[in-house]
Amino acid sequence: MLTRRTTLAGLAAGTAALACSSVPAWSQNFTKQVHMIVPYGPGGTSDILARLIGPKLSAAIGQPVIVENKPSASGNIGADFVAKQAGDGHTLLITDVGTIATQPSLVKKLSFDVQKDLVPIGMVMFSPYCFAVHPSLPVSTFAELIAYDKANPGKLNVGNSGVGSIQHLLAIVIAKKYGLKWGMVPYRGGAPAVRAVVSNESNVIFNGALATMPFVKQGQLKGIAVSGDKRLPGLPDLPNFKELDMPIVEVGSWQGLLASKGTPPAMAARLNSEIKKILAMPEIANKIVELGGEVRTDTPEQFGAWIAKAIVDWGAVVKAENLQTDG
Amino acid sequence: MDLIANLATGFGVALTPANLGFCLLGALIGTLVGVLPGIAPITTIAILLPFTFSLPPTSSLIMLAGIFYGAQYGGSTTAILVNVPGESSAIVTCLDGHQMAKQGRAGPALAIAAIASFVAGTIATLVIATASVPMSWLALKFNAAEYFSLMVLGLTGAVVLAAGAPEKAVAMVLVGLLLGLVGIDVNTGTPRMTMDIAELGDGIGFVPIAIGLFGIAELAVTLGRPRDHSLLSFKLSNLWPSWAEIRQCIPAMLRGTVLGSVLGVLPGGGAALSSFAAYALEKKWSRHPERFGRGAIEGVAAPEAANNAGAQTSFIPLLTLGIPGNAIMALMVGAMMIQGVQPGPQVMTAQPQLFWGVIASMWLGNLMLIVLNLPMIGLWVSLLRVPYRLMFPAIVLFCCIGTYSVGNTVFDIWAMLLFGVLGVFFYKVGAEPAPFILGFILGPLMEENFRRAMYLSRGDPLVFIERPISAVLLLMSLALLVILVLPAVKKKREEVFQE
Numbered sequence: 171m172l173t174r175r176t177t178l179a180g181l182a183a184g185t186a187a188l189a190c191s192s193v194p195a196w197s198q199n200f201t202k203q204v205h206m207i208v209p210y211g212p213g214g215t216s217d218i219l220a221r222l223i224g225p226k227l228s229a230a231i232g233q234p235v236i237v238e239n240k241p242s243a244s245g246n247i248g249a250d251f252v253a254k255q256a257g258d259g260h261t262l263l264i265t266d267v268g269t270i271a272t273q274p275s276l277v278k279k280l281s282f283d284v285q286k287d288l289v290p291i292g293m294v295m296f297s298p299y300c301f302a303v304h305p306s307l308p309v310s311t312f313a314e315l316i317a318y319d320k321a322n323p324g325k326l327n328v329g330n331s332g333v334g335s336i337q338h339l340l341a342i343v344i345a346k347k348y349g350l351k352w353g354m355v356p357y358r359g360g361a362p363a364v365r366a367v368v369s370n371e372s373n374v375i376f377n378g379a380l381a382t383m384p385f386v387k388q389g390q391l392k393g394i395a396v397s398g399d400k401r402l403p404g405l406p407d408l409p410n411f412k413e414l415d416m417p418i419v420e421v422g423s424w425q426g427l428l429a430s431k432g433t434p435p436a437m438a439a440r441l442n443s444e445i446k447k448i449l450a451m452p453e454i455a456n457k458i459v460e461l462g463g464e465v466r467t468d469t470p471e472q473f474g475a476w477i478a479k480a481i482v483d484w485g486a487v488v489k490a491e492n493l494q495t496d497g
Numbered sequence: 498m499d500l501i502a503n504l505a506t507g508f509g510v511a512l513t514p515a516n517l518g519f520c521l522l523g524a525l526i527g528t529l530v531g532v533l534p535g536i537a538p539i540t541t542i543a544i545l546l547p548f549t550f551s552l553p554p555t556s557s558l559i560m561l562a563g564i565f566y567g568a569q570y571g572g573s574t575t576a577i578l579v580n581v582p583g584e585s586s587a588i589v590t591c592l593d594g595h596q597m598a599k600q601g602r603a604g605p606a607l608a609i610a611a612i613a614s615f616v617a618g619t620i621a622t623l624v625i626a627t628a629s630v631p632m633s634w635l636a637l638k639f640n641a642a643e644y645f646s647l648m649v650l651g652l653t654g655a656v657v658l659a660a661g662a663p664e665k666a667v668a669m670v671l672v673g674l675l676l677g678l679v680g681i682d683v684n685t686g687t688p689r690m691t692m693d694i695a696e697l698g699d700g701i702g703f704v705p706i707a708i709g710l711f712g713i714a715e716l717a718v719t720l721g722r723p724r725d726h727s728l729l730s731f732k733l734s735n736l737w738p739s740w741a742e743i744r745q746c747i748p749a750m751l752r753g754t755v756l757g758s759v760l761g762v763l764p765g766g767g768a769a770l771s772s773f774a775a776y777a778l779e780k781k782w783s784r785h786p787e788r789f790g791r792g793a794i795e796g797v798a799a800p801e802a803a804n805n806a807g808a809q810t811s812f813i814p815l816l817t818l819g820i821p822g823n824a825i826m827a828l829m830v831g832a833m834m835i836q837g838v839q840p841g842p843q844v845m846t847a848q849p850q851l852f853w854g855v856i857a858s859m860w861l862g863n864l865m866l867i868v869l870n871l872p873m874i875g876l877w878v879s880l881l882r883v884p885y886r887l888m889f890p891a892i893v894l895f896c897c898i899g900t901y902s903v904g905n906t907v908f909d910i911w912a913m914l915l916f917g918v919l920g921v922f923f924y925k926v927g928a929e930p931a932p933f934i935l936g937f938i939l940g941p942l943m944e945e946n947f948r949r950a951m952y953l954s955r956g957d958p959l960v961f962i963e964r965p966i967s968a969v970l971l972l973m974s975l976a977l978l979v980i981l982v983l984p985a986v987k988k989k990r991e992e993v994f995q996e
């Protein structure tokens with residue numbers, strides 16, 4: 171039995187190797203239109219990215235690239251759709267990979283396996299968060315904010331973009347490290363959360379730097395810090411998370427590209443190199459900077475390792491807080 | 498005199514041939530999107546967004562804004578003709594607008610909808626030009642407690658919407674409220690009543706419900722009356738409303754405009770109320786409330802005015818505070834930022850050309866829309882002559898396409914058909930879908946804000962009466978409730994005395 175199975179496995183491996191070596195040319199060519207699935211509604215970062223990259227990718231592979239929004243359920247509907255398509259590299263998922271990495275621990279009955287049913291292609295961009303407070307709070311640094319919370323427990327409320335969102339988990343991690351007592355107030359997405367903090371309904375926020383920066387510049391919010399290990403050119407006075415020794419430094423919106431299960435490695439490699447070329451184009455790189463982000467690229471293997479680590483790291487936070495739900 | 502100088506700047510920008518062209522293009526696309534049920538302006542704007550990258554910021558905003566308010570115009574057309582509301586605002590237009598169409602008065606209904614929208618659009622443009630800064634504080638004064646109280650007032654008012662028995666209306670509000678709770682609870686992240694169906698995670702979609710309950714159900718009910726051979730069961734009367742009718746509608750339009758302008762400024766949920774509120778107000782105000790729901794022309798004018806005014810004043814928080822009030826405005830923020838324009842208070846001073854140009858274009862866009870729409874009325878009405886066997890499959894097809902396009906999922910089409918069946922059931926038992934829809938929209942908002950307000954006050958319920966705006970809104974709900982209950986009480990007593 172054992173021998174037969176080994177033989178079979180060996181045979182399979184051999185066939186796979188044979189397949190790889192004998193058909194390298196056509197296996198990475200695109201034969202029909204490519205669908206790029208955005209698992210969120212129109213207008214978000216993933217959507218704008220897809221619509222920027224789509225036409226360039228189409229020109230590179232010589233096939234039409236159709237951007238399709240499949241919103242709902244933290245992006246799980248769209249991801250599940252891609253997971254169940256044929257593994258021929260013609261269905262792609264462009265998504266917030268930080269969020270997708272939290273799903274296996276947040277949702278008990280997730281209908282797909284992030285690591286098994288999706289094939290990593292590559293990271294696309296990183297955009298940091300801006301950490302800000304309502305200007306009526308008598309604090310202007312993180313140290314003063316910590317002191318304020320100790321003196322006035324229950325006065326601080328962090329508006330976040332939903333239970334289990336990266337913003338929410340980040341606030342939990344920071345509260346744990348510094349013993350903060352701030353409350354967590356979930357909203358339906360980032361924009362309503364910013365509105366709530368501008369109107370002083372809640373008074374602390376971690377939110378996409380691009381969307382938050384104008385409010386800080388105009389004094390409607392008071393900036394405290396930015397995530398990542400660089401200061402923002404637009405807000406050079408704000409310290410970054412590395413300077414503040416925050417428990418997580420490179421936290422923010424990470425956008426990446428994945429494909430359906432079974433996509434051949436040659437195809438993944440081809441897509442990875444095309445995306446890298448597109449992201450190096452000045453007009454695309456400039457738009458990404460205008461979107462408040464920076465281009466980040468890697469290999470499919472590095473990207474896969476990044477996702478694996480994010481699943482473990484965020485999973486630990488979710489488990490410690492008992493945030494898992496049945497859906 | 499600043500105002501005149503500013504408006505002159507604005508019209509100088511908006512009247513350039515290129516910007517006029519983009520305004521027209523936006524208004525045209527918007528009308529088309531509004532007429533096709535389900536296809537939402539937000540999807541259209543998102544798809545067109547990349548094409549605007551290469552345009553100057555003012556032109557791109559003019560076009561995108563045109564799509565938005567153009568869709569408000571177009572949405573009423575299908576609501577009146579075939580009882581298919583494309584957006585929440587058009588639901589109220591169905592109530593009397595479609596009744597008018599059934600009586601052969603589709604022309605006057607369409608005309609009054611266009612005229613009311615234009616009047617409201619003109620006034621709302623003036624409001625934005627003169628009062629956007631003072632009105633923007635309203636957007637900041639509304640916190641969780643105020644939203645809760647506003648929703649209480651809205652739901653109390655929902656009962657007024659019903660043409661029939663108030664008991665049935667209350668029941669329908671409650672059923673709508675329950676269905677509105679389906680989905681992941683915002684405050685805890687717990688899925689409720691989703692039966693492990695991932696598609697229900699974000700709740701039941703609004704578009705499938707509205708199209709199913711109104712459009713599909715209406716078709717099915719009409720099929721049950723085999724004597725008609727086209728949607729037009731009555732002889733066509735005039736294509737245009739009489740002067741007497743227009744005069745009769747003017748106060749209704751003005752009241753609707755005021756209500757819509759104020760509610761439109763409130764981010765999130767405020768605008769959804771405006772057309773419902775305007776309709777309820779007219780019905781209460783009228784000396785003949787029994788005409789409502791049976792083809793009252795004010796029942797079309799008031800909500801159309803309110804919804805158009807609200808659509809326009811929803812730009813106020815965006816332009817003055819940088820706060821997007823709804824998903825479409827959030828998209829506009831994206832469009833502005835990609836163009837290198839930081840939305841916020843400084844737009845008005847730093848980029849007066851853009852600010853006043855967009856405002857001036859709104860009025861021009863409204864003018865174009867009425868010029869475009871009035872001559873189209875004859876064409877739309879003649880569509881009603883198309884026999885059933887051709888018209889019905891076409892409507893069902895468009896409903897399916899529109900519903901599918903919202904989330905690109907077949908699930909929504911099944912949901913739409915299911916709600917069509919439910920709509921027929923509601924019709925048979927004489928229960929009206931409008932209070933149901935209002936419960937469905939407002940219920941979850943009310944719950945979300947109630948729990949948020951309670952959390953922020955750390956469990957102190959007094960927060961709802963300590964905050965003045967919230968207290969006033971609650972008092973108004975109480976007053977409305979008394980007005981609603983009193984006649985019933987009086988009647989009962991009379992009955993008792995007669996015995």
